[in-house]
Amino acid sequence: MTQLQAARNGTVTGAMERVAERENVETAFVREQVADGQAVIPANVGHDSLDPMIIGREFGTKVNANIGNSEETSDLEGELAKLHTAVHYGADTVMDLSTGSDLDAIREANIEHSPVPIGTVPIYEAVKRVEEPSDITHELLLDVIEKQARQGVDYMTIHAGVLMEHLPLTDGRKTGIVSRGGSILAQWIEENGMENPLYTEFDEICGIFADYDVTFSLGDGLRPGSLADAGDEAQYAELDTLGELTRTAWDRGVQVMVEGPGHVPMDQVAEQVERQQRVCDGAPFYVLGPLVTDIAPGYDHITSAIGATEAARAGAAMLCYVTPKEHLGLPEQDDVRDGLAAYRIAAHSADVANGREGARAWDDALSEARYAFDWREQFDLALDPERAKSYHDQTLPGDNYKEARFCSMCGVDFCSMRIDQDAREDGEMADIETAGDERTDAGDSPAAEVNRPPVGTHDGASIPPGAVGDDG
Numbered sequence: 001m002t003q004l005q006a007a008r009n010g011t012v013t014g015a016m017e018r019v020a021e022r023e024n025v026e027t028a029f030v031r032e033q034v035a036d037g038q039a040v041i042p043a044n045v046g047h048d049s050l051d052p053m054i055i056g057r058e059f060g061t062k063v064n065a066n067i068g069n070s071e072e073t074s075d076l077e078g079e080l081a082k083l084h085t086a087v088h089y090g091a092d093t094v095m096d097l098s099t100g101s102d103l104d105a106i107r108e109a110n111i112e113h114s115p116v117p118i119g120t121v122p123i124y125e126a127v128k129r130v131e132e133p134s135d136i137t138h139e140l141l142l143d144v145i146e147k148q149a150r151q152g153v154d155y156m157t158i159h160a161g162v163l164m165e166h167l168p169l170t171d172g173r174k175t176g177i178v179s180r181g182g183s184i185l186a187q188w189i190e191e192n193g194m195e196n197p198l199y200t201e202f203d204e205i206c207g208i209f210a211d212y213d214v215t216f217s218l219g220d221g222l223r224p225g226s227l228a229d230a231g232d233e234a235q236y237a238e239l240d241t242l243g244e245l246t247r248t249a250w251d252r253g254v255q256v257m258v259e260g261p262g263h264v265p266m267d268q269v270a271e272q273v274e275r276q277q278r279v280c281d282g283a284p285f286y287v288l289g290p291l292v293t294d295i296a297p298g299y300d301h302i303t304s305a306i307g308a309t310e311a312a313r314a315g316a317a318m319l320c321y322v323t324p325k326e327h328l329g330l331p332e333q334d335d336v337r338d339g340l341a342a343y344r345i346a347a348h349s350a351d352v353a354n355g356r357e358g359a360r361a362w363d364d365a366l367s368e369a370r371y372a373f374d375w376r377e378q379f380d381l382a383l384d385p386e387r388a389k390s391y392h393d394q395t396l397p398g399d400n401y402k403e404a405r406f407c408s409m410c411g412v413d414f415c416s417m418r419i420d421q422d423a424r425e426d427g428e429m430a431d432i433e434t435a436g437d438e439r440t441d442a443g444d445s446p447a448a449e450v451n452r453p454p455v456g457t458h459d460g461a462s463i464p465p466g467a468v469g470d471d472g
Ligand code: SF4
Pocket: 405, 406, 407, 408, 409, 410, 411, 412, 414, 415, 416, 417, 418
């Protein structure tokens, strides 16, 4: 039975209880959100190492990290190292987008070691098993999907919304079809003169997903790849089909989230999220960025985190990170770290702005530690403690500087917080004293009592040699 079927039957599963504990909400609320399709718990029945989590707009905004090898780079050890880096820096889910060699071994190892849900795009493996993409058969696709479900994949991107009738709508685009899955399927449709097999076999796929409780991530194969193409007819025609498929999957008892763009001007992001929520009856929206400008290759973790913040503010439930290597190359461990930092900032900023319970406590605790010159507490509370400490230590490495009432940014004579505090102590500013002074004791807000990042939560997972966090 899937989490959706259980929820509809009024059953609270172990996964729902765990999720309620992690989100600090009532189990009944989790069950209702899952039963209504407003949230998903991607949890393949065969994924034994999973610590269940939930994706939905009423819960904390989640972040996905893409990893995976290509024909040119990486191996099993390297992929496990990337998985560990992604989890260590706070990924809520990880997608294995491998297109190189050893696909089964890498996927199985990832699932075995991962406490977070693992997602895949099965069309990538199908392409690897034929000479030409147009050689893919319906049977091969179903075979790959069934095998990956059996291996324990928690959610799969299925580009079933790319239809034959949509393809002419992409003709005038500036950047055509930029989704890998979308471009493969468009080629298949054109060369075979037949409808998208993921669409025609959707019922069969629902049956497989129901057996293993795999969650759909309905892919946006026609997403815009440039600002010029955002919100065009092709994108919205596909979205309408994704709405139809959402309802079909729900009818079959299968959980669904829907993927979104891509590249979208800032002023259109909220409108796009609202449209998806309307067309897909509130199914969780899982967005890639979006990038709000096309001009900054090398910095697209930033261009896209800006759009992701806006999207989460408007109701997107999960943000797929983008790394600095986007459009340029396969991300390495440092890129995974930078991408995740950008996206966890986006997710948290949106949670604060949306008034998510407990989110602001983290900011307040860090601010109090900062004003109290409690450097160790400040590092401990930081989104990336290792980076915060290493930057501080670059100029003031000694232990004595962990008590210092300044840092090298303004220097000892110009430290505004020290000057402000001395002035208050001298009574010169007594007339503007506020009750806020009492809150500067960081000891009042220990890290354990605020909404700490999940960094280190999964340190018990086996650490491949050389991975971030491997001290040995
Ligand atoms: S020196 Fe400047 S940056 Fe450093 S603690 Fe003081 S006010 Fe903050």
